[in-house]
Amino acid sequence: MSPEQVHTPEDNARIIRRVFDEFVNQGDFSVVDEIYSPDMVDHQPLPGAPDGIPGVKYTIAGLREGFPDLHVTIEALSAHADHVVIHNTWRGTFTGEFLGMDPTGEAIEFKGVVVWRLADGLIAERWGIGVESAMLEALGLGWLMSGALGRKGRRRKGGGMDLAELAATVATLTEADRP
Numbered sequence: 001m002s003p004e005q006v007h008t009p010e011d012n013a014r015i016i017r018r019v020f021d022e023f024v025n026q027g028d029f030s031v032v033d034e035i036y037s038p039d040m041v042d043h044q045p046l047p048g049a050p051d052g053i054p055g056v057k058y059t060i061a062g063l064r065e066g067f068p069d070l071h072v073t074i075e076a077l078s079a080h081a082d083h084v085v086i087h088n089t090w091r092g093t094f095t096g097e098f099l100g101m102d103p104t105g106e107a108i109e110f111k112g113v114v115v116w117r118l119a120d121g122l123i124a125e126r127w128g129i130g131v132e133s134a135m136l137e138a139l140g141l142g143w144l145m146s147g148a149l150g151r152k153g154r155r156r157k158g159g160g161m162d163l164a165e166l167a168a169t170v171a172t173l174t175e176a177d178r179p
Helices: 009-024 030-035 052-066 131-138 142-146 163-172
Strands: 036-042 071-080 083-093 107-119 122-129
Touching: 009 030, 009 052, 009 071, 009 083, 009 107, 009 122, 030 036, 030 052, 036 052, 083 131, 107 131, 122 131
Parallel strands: 036 122
Antiparallel strands: 071 083, 083 107, 107 122
16 A cells, blocks of 8 residues: 555554564564554663664564563454554563563463554554553562652653663662562
8 A cells, every 4th residue: 555545444453463463473573664654653662672663673572582482462453543452462481581581481471452553554653551561560570660660769761761770770679679
């Protein structure tokens, strides 16, 4: 479809399904260049992710490294004008390095909501709602989001906390800060 064509909500829904069917679940990174805008903004990237398409690839590559069998199921999808909202379930086995953590071999499952905005048939923005906190909770690190980091005044800013900042923050926590 050319950028001059009008894109229906159904077109946008098909594009978002490709994110999960081809990119996340199958690891086909070539689809990213077809369906994402070069200046795409991910409002909840993996810590340390660069901006734009490189950040999208970095985030999914990091997740797939930590969880090689990563699979996301779209439970519900709603498309209206240039926005698509999905409720999804993420599943994987923690068998690879992830965010500096050693693998546990444990299977995790968590749910979240993702809102997408498309422009001219390309993904322009992404917001995860509950995905990050649910993932940390599934990994046994929910306290990082709600407890200790909040008490230390080090909640995420703008593009997110990079790995060095996360590691430095965790290193400052005492046993009393941990659950």
